[in-house]
Amino acid sequence: MPRILTGNRLETGDVLWWNGSDWSRHIRDAVAIGEEGEALVAELVAAERINDPVLIEVEAVADGWLPKTTRERVRAIGPSVRPDFALPSLTVDVI
Amino acid sequence: MLDNQDQQAVGAAVPPPLSDAPAPLRFRTDTPDDGPIAPLADFLANSNFAAVRLDPADDARALVPHLGRLKLIEVAFPKFRDGRGYSAARILREAGFKGEIRAAGDVLVDQIGFMRRVGFDSFAPAKPLDPTVVKLTLERYPYVYMKAADGKQPVWALRHG
């Protein structure tokens, strides 16, 4: 299963996804991460600017990624009970 | 495992190594004791020590019969979130100990205000503290709500003179 890198921005708490060169608010911008993932996480932990960086497993879907766990799907989209807040990558129906 | 809500157990953290050097941050005017610091068990077994180390699980009250011959009691903080040392210091002050009570180990600037209140008067932090922030922290609160071991009057005493 492909893995992508996520974390929360220290200043805002925003959920972020690693796009290969920078952070995006949208999971569809994420890139699959290989063996280098663990080293990247260790670097981020040491830099202390992104909170709780972690690699998560995802499934490739049309125009992006669908996280394997419900928890990460909720993080990628927003609360399932507030479809009005859903980020544009996915809809709350897939939670 | 992420610890989003700061709940990792602290019980198994390793205490800082014993050191006979004087505390880098000291709120006393007397000369620091330069004798060796004994772990509690060694101190209780040998009456020659004038300085003792309390680890978090040690009972501060075991020292009460010996306070007269003690110059320094060092309380170890293997991890700053282990709060047992706060009770240890205050118990020693309540028992009348006037010597030096030192906080050693994972001692951070954001806790030293509380530590001063419960009776610590010297600090040997694992990582040096910024003196500017120390000063700012210790001067932060003009009033306190409750009595502790620093003689500060709680607001109820100020309110009712």
Next chain:
Amino acid sequence: MYRYDQYDQAIVDARVAEFKEQVGRRMRNEITEDQFKPLRLMNGLYLQLHAYMLRVAIPYGTLSGTQMRMLAHIARKYDRDYGHFTTRQNIQYNWIKLEQFADLLDDLSKVEMHAFQTSGNCIRNISSDQFAGAAADELADPRPYAELLRQWSTLHPEFSFLPRKFKIAVIASDTDRAAIQLHDIGLQLIKNEAGDLGFRVYVGGGMGRTPVIGSIVREFIPVGQFLSYSEAILRVYNRYGRRDNIYKARIKILVNELGIAEFTRQVEAEWALLEPLGLDAPQAEYARIIAQFPEPAYDLAAPDTLDLSDPDFAVWVKQNVHAHKQPGYAIATISLKPKGGIPGDASSAQMDLIADLAEKYAQDEIRVTHSQNLVLAHVRKADLYALWSALAEADLATPNLDLVSDIIACPGMDYCTLANARSIPIAQKIAAKFEDLETQRDIGELKIKVSGCINGCGHHHAGHIGILGVDKKGEESYQLLLGGSGAEDTSLAKILGPGFDENGIVDAVDKLVAFYRTVRTGPSERFLDTYRRLGAAPFKEAVYA
């Protein structure tokens, strides 16, 4: 209501300044996240699934119209235009930014509010009876004592790094509306045989992973000494509570491991040393605080009758209005459980309206209940109809208090990092199943409580029907528990059988209710009573057969 004096305000201002400085050091990377985390948590700031979540303290659940209006302002300015009232009588915001947090704290401090100690391993916000000062069965208003505890526990230097969080509740009547036996310390104001006021002290109650009903550590502690006695309990806990395993770190585990007799012995020995140190506030301080919770200036001419000719109003009065000790007055509960809503959520517009109504009709006082509703405690019966009409226009007059749709739900996996499953959708689906209010009233009092994880913020162990979300190999699954109560007849709900998926748990509740309606002795026998009379077996058969 308690009003800050210069000392209270100076302490809050200093705390805000301190946290601003700490945030600054974190932003400049002068401290690590591991060091910063307990600091922000002690200021009520969590990092949740989508953003920072802020929990603002509402001491003993009481606030003024001005304070409620500020909560609305904060929802608008710093969040997404809503807030969530919690089972701890506090309010949470879900979309807070750390970089705006200092300004937010400044705004709160302008109305004598803050977020201190709403998280972290310290003494948390003190909770109390939402009917305090209005209930006919109380000995005295318990809130002055809760305020004494608030001050004593705020920035306590010895007890800010406890083994785990610590919750205290205070009541003053035999009817327990604050679940005191499910708190770390539960205090009930009583009179002894000599007629002196004091507290019966329960210790070691709690829900979470290991639910326990509190034990009595002292039958009577005089009111003048309850702070030093609390200090003794906390000291024993701070010294000997377990720190090797976070799931065994609450005081209930210490009490269980020592046994209540040995625990009591240790507390009494500690208190014997502490009591002479003059830790208790003087009588003058008690008098000063008690004087700030006066009887409202009642309108003695207020008529004690109600015009119930509007049937919708009559239904609301029957369900959501309680008797007040003063003739001509009533206690009104505002339901935050409208059809299709999220339990406990209120928009800024709703908060503003409630502030206005409290000022106009309810002595400028609002209370938050642990069932995630709001209470206006002193309303003239003559004003009830106008109040109801205004509430109804804002979807705040659902007549479902204590009924099947008045469900407690924690934020669950829609918001919370700890959750294993979502709670809110379960509550919504169950409420939708029993949509018809006529049916709900026929079912009668039925307290359903949903938690999204074992920590039990949704109080599932105290539910007549409790639902616990668990993770089953990455899928959300729900356990079903029956027979809990957080009232004076406290009991802990027990697991009925194997778990369900989302739709399965809703069907199971439906089956339980249908079975209850066929076997109850009559309309006055509640679901809980029937369960206690018949035991689990027939309910189990009704669900699983």
